Amino acid sequence: MNALDNFHLLPLLNTLLILSVAFVLGGVIGFERQYRQRTAGLRTNVLVAVAAAAFVDLSMRLMPGDTRVIAYVVSGVGFLGAGAIMKEGASIRGLNTAATLWGSAAVGACAGSGLLAEAVLTALFVLAANTLLRPMVNRINRAPINESAAEATYALSVVCTRDVQRDVLAQVEQWLERASYPVRELDIQPFGDDDIEIEAQLLPTSVQSDELDRLCDQLKQLSGVSQVFWSSRSDD
Secondary structure (H helix, E strand, C coil), X not given: CHHHHCCCHHHHHHHHHHHHHHXXXXXXXXXXXXXXXXXXXXXXXXXXXXXXXXXXXXXXXXXXXXXXXXXXXXXXXXXXXXXXXXXXXXXXXXXXXXXXXXXHHHHHHHHHCCCHHHXXXXXXXXXXXXXXXXXXXXXXXXXXXXXXXXXXXXXXXXXXXXXXXXXXXXHHHHHHHHCCCCEEEEEEEEXXXXXXXXXXXXXXXXXXXXXXXXXXXXXXXXXXXXXXXXXXXXXX
């Protein structure tokens, strides 16, 4: 049987070494991203590194004609993974699911090529990324956000009456420009029956909490303004 003929101890140990290095180095990169509270964090980076290593290792073990099939698998799963990624407002979901799909494709490609032991190894590394790394991810996420390291996106919200909307908006833009805080997006939404909410999403930059607090105090003094507050978000 072809699968049994393809079992060789030394190449299997080589695959184990390759996947281990990809797991560790992907974890180092992912830890930095997780610490900074970015969307593609620890597990996503580990999964991508392991799957990429598995695909490349598989291509080195196959004949040149067989690698074309692997390339088609990689491209096809890329489209499938893109369908699993969803954007909800400023948040992005599904990156880890998409990376897991890519890892599963690597497992299937190894199994289909008759490298059953390599397929098992790849599956174990994918499972380790999704299970063993979960407590570390939760611990990092529960830690207080370091504003200078997290590269968080900040949003300034002002609730005011509709009749002063234009004046308040001009003041918000003027004061943010004076403070050198570039605005990524301005969003205006109804707030109750008579009020509106102006939300200014700031580009990731070095933001001083005290300075935003002072800006909020200044905006609260404007006529028609009922609420002013700011928040930080850990998305990309």
